[in-house]
Amino acid sequence: MRTTYLLTLLFLLAGYTSFGYRYRALLPAVDSSGYYKIRLTPEINAKLKSDFSDLRLADSESHEIPYLLNEDQPAQAPARFKPYPIVSKNYLKDSLTQLILSNASGDKINNISLQIGNAEVQKTMSLSGSYDRQQWFVVKESALLSSLNNANEVSEIRLINFPLSNYAFYKIEISDKHSPPLNILNAGAYESVTTQGSFSLLKSSWTVHDSLQKKTSWFHLKLDEAHALDFLELDVSFPEFFVRNASVYQADPIHPGRKKLVQSAVFTSKSAIRLDFYGLRLQELWIEISNDDNPPLKITEARACQVSHFCLARLEKNKSYELQFADSLLPAPRYDLKYFQTAIPATLNTLLPGMPQEVMQAEKQADTSYSLFADKRFLWTALGIVVLILAVATFRMMKEIK
Numbered sequence: 001m002r003t004t005y006l007l008t009l010l011f012l013l014a015g016y017t018s019f020g021y022r023y024r025a026l027l028p029a030v031d032s033s034g035y036y037k038i039r040l041t042p043e044i045n046a047k048l049k050s051d052f053s054d055l056r057l058a059d060s061e062s063h064e065i066p067y068l069l070n071e072d073q074p075a076q077a078p079a080r081f082k083p084y085p086i087v088s089k090n091y092l093k094d095s096l097t098q099l100i101l102s103n104a105s106g107d108k109i110n111n112i113s114l115q116i117g118n119a120e121v122q123k124t125m126s127l128s129g130s131y132d133r134q135q136w137f138v139v140k141e142s143a144l145l146s147s148l149n150n151a152n153e154v155s156e157i158r159l160i161n162f163p164l165s166n167y168a169f170y171k172i173e174i175s176d177k178h179s180p181p182l183n184i185l186n187a188g189a190y191e192s193v194t195t196q197g198s199f200s201l202l203k204s205s206w207t208v209h210d211s212l213q214k215k216t217s218w219f220h221l222k223l224d225e226a227h228a229l230d231f232l233e234l235d236v237s238f239p240e241f242f243v244r245n246a247s248v249y250q251a252d253p254i255h256p257g258r259k260k261l262v263q264s265a266v267f268t269s270k271s272a273i274r275l276d277f278y279g280l281r282l283q284e285l286w287i288e289i290s291n292d293d294n295p296p297l298k299i300t301e302a303r304a305c306q307v308s309h310f311c312l313a314r315l316e317k318n319k320s321y322e323l324q325f326a327d328s329l330l331p332a333p334r335y336d337l338k339y340f341q342t343a344i345p346a347t348l349n350t351l352l353p354g355m356p357q358e359v360m361q362a363e364k365q366a367d368t369s370y371s372l373f374a375d376k377r378f379l380w381t382a383l384g385i386v387v388l389i390l391a392v393a394t395f396r397m398m399k400e401i402k
Contacts, residue, residue, distance in 0.1 A: 022326040025353040040309040053332035066335035067313035083188040097174040117183030122146040129167030202304040210296040219287040234273040235301035
């Protein structure tokens with residue numbers, strides 16, 4: 001019987017010390033009721049589970065407030081048509097159609113779309129470019145226009161791809177030797193608009209160790225705590241031209257003291273150096289760079305970045321709110337709000353929460369006469385005593401049985 005009581009007490013104490021969120025972050029007051037974007041700072045994300053399932057939003061009366069998770073990843077909007085003015089259109093009888101298009105802004109482009117009246121025909125064309133309409137340079141020597149047949153409209157769009165260029169004028173010449181000219185209605189280009197997204201710079205330090213004997217360099221990045229790393233950017237000032245193989249490692253969680261390969265990469269002066277990790281949680285990272293017989297890279301800057309995360313929620317004026325998180329046993333919430341995402345305004349004011357506070361410490365600061373039974377040190381000490389008593393009782397019981 002005594003053993004049963006001790007076991008019950010043991011489980012109650014263990015449950016008390018293991019359940020419940022460990023941190024909270026206070027939100028600033030809002031001056032009007034409505035929906036807001038609450039930024040989940042790197043300090044908060046470092047203490048959340050990777051799937052954010054342990055995050056809760058509550059008011060001062062401990063009422064749970066529904067929210068939607070959102071991340072500010074770069075996004076590509078639907079392609080839009082940008083027209084190019086037709087400066088001139090000439091039809092040379094029994095010879096060719098000549099169009100000159102203007103790219104006055106000097107944009108770098110690699111395609112032009114022609115809107116052409118439907119025609120069952122096959123024609124060849126060429127494309128050249130110029131900065132002054134005097135001297136022309138070849139861009140595409142030959143291309144085929146055929147099967148101009150749109151079943152739903154009286155015209156068809158034909159895309160002409162070519163090497164990236166930035167001429168102020170483009171000349172299209174279409175051969176009309178074997179048939180009358182085409183009815184060209186419009187010209188332009190479809191361009192995709194990509195939003196940059198936003199991110200936070202993680203607090204970090206880094207060092208580089210060059211080994212001339214081994215012909216390698218080791219780059220070591222250390223974050224202030226374990227964070228979800230989305231990408232790392234490196235700036236190199238020397239040499240001017242380079243192509244280097246690199247291997248990226250993190251600490252091996254299974255074998256302490258060892259490194260685990262994350263990915264392989266090639267660093268080249270032809271493009272910016274960026275390594276994508278897509279939320280990989282780590283505190284330290286190593287990059288081994290193979291120099292062969294070349295001088296080591298001179299790395300001048302390293303930026304460890306985390307894509308911005310938010311939760312969207314409706315908050316009321318004259319109410320106080322807080323984020324609650326770091327409960328390892330809490331399942332992901334299920335809110336009806338996910339069915340009404342389109343009803344939430346696209347542009348919202350952003351709130352920045354305060355720094356995470358340990359719940360027990362925050363309670364002690366708010367109430368100087370806190371109970372001894374709310375002190376974790378007391379609870380763990382008591383738990384240790386109970387375990388010791390239980391061990392002694394079990395030993396005596398086994399001795400009596402013998």
